[in-house]
Amino acid sequence: MPHRKLVGKIKRKEAVVGIIGMGYVGLPLAREFLLADYRVTGFDIDPEKVSRLNRGVSYIKHIPSTFIKKYGKKGMFEATDDFSRLASVDAIILCVPTPLGRHREPDLSYVIDTTLKIREHLRKGHVVILESTTYPGTTDEEMLPLLLEAGLTVGRDFFLGYSPEREDPGNREYTARTIPKVVAGITERCLTVVDHLYRQVVVSTVPVSSTRVAEGSKLLENIYRAVNIALVNEMKVIFDRMGVDIWEVIGAASTKPFGFQPFYPGPGLGGHCIPIDPFYLTWKAKEYGINTKFIELSGEINTNMPFFVVQKTARALNAKGKSLKGSRILLLGMAYKPDIDDLRESPTLHIMKLLEEEGAVVDYNDPYIPRLYRMRKFSYDKESVPVTAANIKKYDAVIISTAHSAYDYEAVKRHAKLIIDTRNATGVTGTVAGKVWKA
Numbered sequence: 001m002p003h004r005k006l007v008g009k010i011k012r013k014e015a016v017v018g019i020i021g022m023g024y025v026g027l028p029l030a031r032e033f034l035l036a037d038y039r040v041t042g043f044d045i046d047p048e049k050v051s052r053l054n055r056g057v058s059y060i061k062h063i064p065s066t067f068i069k070k071y072g073k074k075g076m077f078e079a080t081d082d083f084s085r086l087a088s089v090d091a092i093i094l095c096v097p098t099p100l101g102r103h104r105e106p107d108l109s110y111v112i113d114t115t116l117k118i119r120e121h122l123r124k125g126h127v128v129i130l131e132s133t134t135y136p137g138t139t140d141e142e143m144l145p146l147l148l149e150a151g152l153t154v155g156r157d158f159f160l161g162y163s164p165e166r167e168d169p170g171n172r173e174y175t176a177r178t179i180p181k182v183v184a185g186i187t188e189r190c191l192t193v194v195d196h197l198y199r200q201v202v203v204s205t206v207p208v209s210s211t212r213v214a215e216g217s218k219l220l221e222n223i224y225r226a227v228n229i230a231l232v233n234e235m236k237v238i239f240d241r242m243g244v245d246i247w248e249v250i251g252a253a254s255t256k257p258f259g260f261q262p263f264y265p266g267p268g269l270g271g272h273c274i275p276i277d278p279f280y281l282t283w284k285a286k287e288y289g290i291n292t293k294f295i296e297l298s299g300e301i302n303t304n305m306p307f308f309v310v311q312k313t314a315r316a317l318n319a320k321g322k323s324l325k326g327s328r329i330l331l332l333g334m335a336y337k338p339d340i341d342d343l344r345e346s347p348t349l350h351i352m353k354l355l356e357e358e359g360a361v362v363d364y365n366d367p368y369i370p371r372l373y374r375m376r377k378f379s380y381d382k383e384s385v386p387v388t389a390a391n392i393k394k395y396d397a398v399i400i401s402t403a404h405s406a407y408d409y410e411a412v413k414r415h416a417k418l419i420i421d422t423r424n425a426t427g428v429t430g431t432v433a434g435k436v437w438k439a
Ligand SMILES: NC(=O)c1ccc[n+]([C@@H]2O[C@H](COP(=O)([O-])OP(=O)(O)OC[C@H]3O[C@@H](n4cnc5c(N)ncnc54)[C@H](O)[C@@H]3O)[C@@H](O)[C@H]2O)c1
Pocket: 020, 021, 022, 023, 024, 025, 026, 043, 044, 045, 046, 049, 095, 096, 097, 098, 110, 113, 114, 131, 132, 133, 134, 165, 166, 167, 168, 169, 272, 273
């Protein structure tokens, strides 16, 4: 029975794990399997990433190069762009991107391309697991039919499942190992295999009845965040007009011991997940004749936040007899959230563009992003400027856009002429307090 044989191999740590897509999800997952004494092969189409990994060089802040070097030397880890090597691994885990297309439709091309490569090398005793965030039906409607073309039977010869990634980059409290993992399989045996594999590396697994439930659970988690962040962003705009400090309101509401979970406003939504994933459901729901009203509305509110920040900056400068045009502005924090080096979908990139369109002269500092590079939507040629007292004094306004913990906010408060605080990093009370304007 291939499934018993495979489970045995997994339990004895003889199974080799192949992870496709060595990015923010794939590399930390590889780390967990290595720590649990599994041999791991990392597959990626980016030759630069493959070469860096094989030289023992990490490109993710919280995975040290020393770790990669150590496991490379031990012969436990190797990266490759040779997909024929899929034949020699036992578990194949897909951590490839699932972005949106030009019309905000799901772009499953990475998942499909990878599935086609797996099909070429699929053999008895393989377990294939999708981790990428996607709409319910991707595993059974999109991947399964392609894999079946290899002539093998699912649940008997090979196993297919879905297990959503819950990686939270920058979170010091939880790692991939300490977050329970939802697991699902196409058949009962598929689930057994998938469950056994993850049980070796995570604190607990949460088996569910179908891959669609697992896909849906990931979307619910992210949509829940998108909608609640939109709610506090809307409340921020309303309260701001009334002169009420939203952060003080949230602090007070949070003292209720039940029925309330705090979410915090900001300059907009960023990252690879929260601004994007909800639209996977929007697209799929259309197939069922349903409009996802909450998702659309929260998308609209969240994408308006950079405009709110720029408007607030203009008002604050105006109050000092200055205009945006010609003002020198320093953006503190470009990453989409604190203490990480990820710029994807960062609303601060949008704020920078809006400020420059109004004629402001904009610089930035981010301790984790030494220079801005060419991206899909934005193209800046700027280097991070130092945050010294002398430097801060040069700017007409400092916008705190991402509250990295490395910043000395007291020093910023002391030296800046004007501060627009989008994260409540200054800790002052009120919508305007001296030279601090909340936004
Ligand atoms: N980053 C997160 O915090 C996070 C959290 C939960 C879920 N996810 C989901 O996980 C998936 C991966 O996200 P990520 O942040 O790791 O993306 P990423 O861009 O950091 O990494 C993806 C990697 O896949 C590689 N790749 C692309 N196409 C490939 C192919 N055909 N074959 C092999 N490799 C290929 C890329 O070169 C890159 O190294 C997405 O579906 C995302 O929504 C991400």
